[in-house]
Amino acid sequence: MLVCGIDIGSTTIEVVLHNGERVVGSRIARSGAFPAEHAKNAFHELLSELNLRRSDIDRIVTTGFGRNYFSGADRVASEITCHAIGVIAEIPSARTVIEIGGQDSKMMQLDEMGRVREFVMNDRCAAGTGKFIETISRTLNLPVEETGPLGLAAEQACEISSMCAVFAESEIVGLLHQGKTPADVLRGVFNSVARRILGMAGRIGLRDEIVFTGGVARNAGVHKALEEITGHTIRVPSEPHFTGALGAAILAGREIVGTNRIIPSSVQEVE
């Protein structure tokens, strides 16, 4: 069996090939202005890299904001479900999942079986998302990858009062003028993202084990801030940006094994 999960996010696209037991290949690409095209390219590039043809793939599940734009998909699934499955695959004890992506952040509560019981999303505002950190890194003239380590080296975190990405930007320019270091500013930004996430937790609660995933989970500064602000130990999967695509691939595999038919149980025909 060879199945594929594709997570078409607002910033990046991840493709994962899975044989029902483990990942056999993966690829990451920028979404850019044409996510549909870029997803298709990434998929085919991965195939040729592994010397595979489209017909070798038994099933494709897509997820992410661009999930409906991939024409070859057998079905689409929401990010919530896919991230939950992807996280559970690596960390079966996970009960709370925090996912911060390019344009939104989510929090899910899982039951003992790893099924999603409740979820909250922040989807109308850039605060507390990857976009927020990206904007700030641009203001600081730093590559995004460097913001994490730099923020960790801060001596004293600044207070960032604006939750809004646009206002925070001008607030940060002001702080830099006052002589604050970029490290202290970044630490303040990470704290404000973490507080935003903690606010979401008010609705569904934080239950151990807590896992932080999604593209932003690669940022060690945000990870640290989350642990400090929530007062919990938080784990990050080995490749957090891939959990959505991984979950989609695992889901595709389960559908083949579990139901032996292409139509998944959630959209069964009327008897």
Added chain:
Amino acid sequence: MTTMDTRELLQKVGVNLELHDQLIAYNNKLFEATIRSAPNRPAAMEYFDSAFHASHSSRVGEILDYRTRGGKSIGTFCIYVPDEIALAAGVLPIPLCGGSHWPVDYADKMFPRDICPLIRSTFGMAFSETCPYKKLKDASVGETTCDVKKKAWDLLGFEVMEVPQKKAAVDRDLWLSEVIRFRSFVEKLSGITVTADRLKETIKLVNKRRRVLQTVNDFRRLPNPPISGLDALLVSQIALSQDIQIFISGCERLIEELHQRIKQGISAYQHAGPRILVAGTPSPMGNAKVHYALESSGLRVVADESCTGMRYYRDLVDESPADLDGMMKAIADRYFSIDCSCFSPNKERIENILRTIDEYDIDGVVHNILSFCHTYNVEAGIVDKALAKIEIPSLKIVTDYSFEDIEQLRVRIESFSELLKPVMT
């Protein structure tokens, strides 16, 4: 009526034709994209589709003719205003709540922006001169339900019925006295005295409208409903705007077809998605956004709890009293049983929701809450406490009429759907 006639008619009732064209173009586009996009609709929905368009054309003509013959009419904004009494006094109630996003910014002329879209749409239409009924009424009757409405009536100088905020005996007495005062008000307007005979007739008529609505919606209890949630919503929306008799006949034809569909095993849905109860604020004509988002994502809306759902038709007026006083009391009691979130406490609403979940075999509840409607928004938390006890999941959607956030809503809805019917085996 030809297009030419419609334009003349609209001009006659003081409509700004240019803006009205824009409003209609917007509404029609959305109507096609949402309600009419559903596959496998009953043929009898044709009447309701045409009634949707008629509300800005031939229905206006009907009411204009009625008024030319001396008939009186009032504008209303809430289902607390008792139709039976108005009709018995020869006064036609015209519900004016707006469901279109197009006019909302025109409300800025008098209202702040951070109020619910229902009020902004309603008065946006009035202020942009695109509401054809603005000049077709002798008075407007508001009610003391939510804060924004109370102050809107003050601002615009409307007649106001006092709806109590609690449900104790004193409140019941107060409400009865308001219903009696409403009778004098409409009697004075038309010069027609409400007699026991006339009231008996209108009670029966309005109950009949409720009964046909009940029957149409009963079909949604079936495992494979022959009518979709989108169509059922349209039926409720039309109930508020069209002539009662014609509406009842339209429903009767629909009911007949629905019976046929069951016999032939025709379902309105292609897939057996989760069965959803939509609870919360009303969706006046023009607004089918959340229903559309749900049903086009594979969920089945099989019950509506709102004022454009069972809150409107669930309870009948007791038809047994023979004297005027008894009838007035029966009417007051019936309207007093409405479980609007403006009441404190509002236990009846929880009970009704729990019963509906049972009767309609509900998998999950979606709170459909118009932005800035605080009472329904907060009350969703109280409902959720009761739902948690019976392990029914819920999803709260707080949104306005615009389609801006539809894709974000879909992410939530699809996740909710997967949570109701877990995809993991």
